[in-house]
Amino acid sequence: MIRFENLTLGYGSLTLIDSLSGEIPSGGLTALVGRNGTGKSTLLRAIAALGPKQRGEIILCGKRIEELSPTEMAKTVALVTTDKVRITNLRCRDVVALGRAPYTNWIGRIQPQDEAIVGEALASVGMSDYADRTMDSMSDGECQRIMIARALAQQTSIILLDEPTAFLDMPNRYELCTLLRRLAHEEQKCILFSTHELDIALELCDSIALISPPQLHILPTEEMVRSGHIERLFTTGIVRFDPATRSVSVKE
Template sequence: MGNDIVLKSTSLKTGYYNKNKVKTVIGDFKNLTLEKGDFIALLGPNGVGKSTLLKTLSGELLPISGSIIIDNRNILDYSNIEKSKVLSFVFSNVQIVGNLSVKETVMMGRYPYVNWWGKLSPKDDALVIQALEDVGAIHLIERKITQLSDGERQKVMIARAIAQDTPLILLDEPTAHLDLINRIEIFQLLKRIARKHQKSILLSTHEVEMSLQIADKMWILENGKCTIGTPDAIISEGEIERVFSNKNIGFDTNQGTFNYCADKTLFSYNISIDSNVEITEETRLRISWVEKKFLSEGCVRSDTPDFIIHLILDNNSKNLVWDISYLNTNKRCEMDGLDLFKTILKLYTR
């Protein structure tokens, strides 16, 4: 392998054997490659085999066929201690046994390197401190791991993986139980780690929009196959829309975001803007919200709409107002998007 390639698989098939040693193939992948500094998001619907692939790449599960090379050696040739020096694994919900402190928990990542007397060195202690600083959790160093929030605990587990000092870090849905702010923080710190320490990081996740913004590459699993590409290539090729869209959710390729759709059509509409209206950033955002609100309610744009909606500058108040035409009725309401929808709904259902 090249100097920058940390992991490479060839003709890899993943799956499992039942009690009668009958094999079930879940994934069939030609060539998967991770290079130094890569931050890669592994995505796909539930049950598609993301965890199985991660566990196979880590050596926890044997491949059905094919080979996995990490740091120029077949993963099957590594002893457990040797393997723990080339890859670390962070799970979504780790249960720490015992009343360990944060420092003791992170120090567990250094155990593959203990000397013959089972003692950790000052270097190990320094690496633990550095790892906690890298994830912004140095202030937690004396706290008990059981006293931490989910977000804090996950940062500590990532610090343990950093302290383990492996070229490859695998993470299985590390943000699954976190709130939005913590999910963003975890994504950002993982990317910083990939850049700062030139680690190869592969994480499975359901955070599609976040992955599109932050990941270097995406591996998308579907029907036992893996589509690989940069976020812009994945979007332009329609992979996100094809894999993740259905009647209730659609992907906006221009915005790189998902829109939530209703099951049934409510009414059709068309929005236009008067020429004397100055389109500020606030106005643009509010119009965008109206479009998304209408879509979520089952309203569709049309050239022959039920409702004609015109954004104008009111001559008297000098405020922006919605001018609404429906059948032989004309109504006006303030710029507020919810007020617009409620006004239209009253006209539609009366």
């Protein structure tokens, strides 16, 4: 579980999120949505202790992030970014094995039990047959699955993903988010991902975290649709959100 207590994020005099209190539960898939430049990536980085916060608390699985050592943090939170790994001769299994770093000895030697966990992670995302392929031979969708397998091998309670559907075609977007939902439900993980794909968020996610500066609203998906927050945020002079059909259309 991720809990926020009076959290404020921003840069200098610019406040992106102000006085946020709430929680993102375990065992579900939550989409982080909002307009461009409203702080989605900033929030994910703050949760992963990779970015500053102006005030307030971020509590992960009952502990303030300041109370977690780097090793404890790496055993609590896994972050998947949009960075592409395209290193020649780097095998998929080697990338996934990087998730075992918090559990290895000081020289980083992989033990048989670590190899077994790597295999299980690859199997969970349907990539066992790709273990010995090199990353530079993989498609974007396949690479995303490998990076998610790396996060699973890290065996954290929380997985954060920054726009994991970017650069994917529509079938792969739905397939990837269906995979994330299954992992959240079956392994009782707290999975939070940022996205601009409102249709996917409404179709597949258990909860929506919506940034409407400077507020962040966290609600179960059906409640979010009924709340009017999405309609107010995404309706402009050109487009409108229809809560009845849960879709965005161009105004006539």
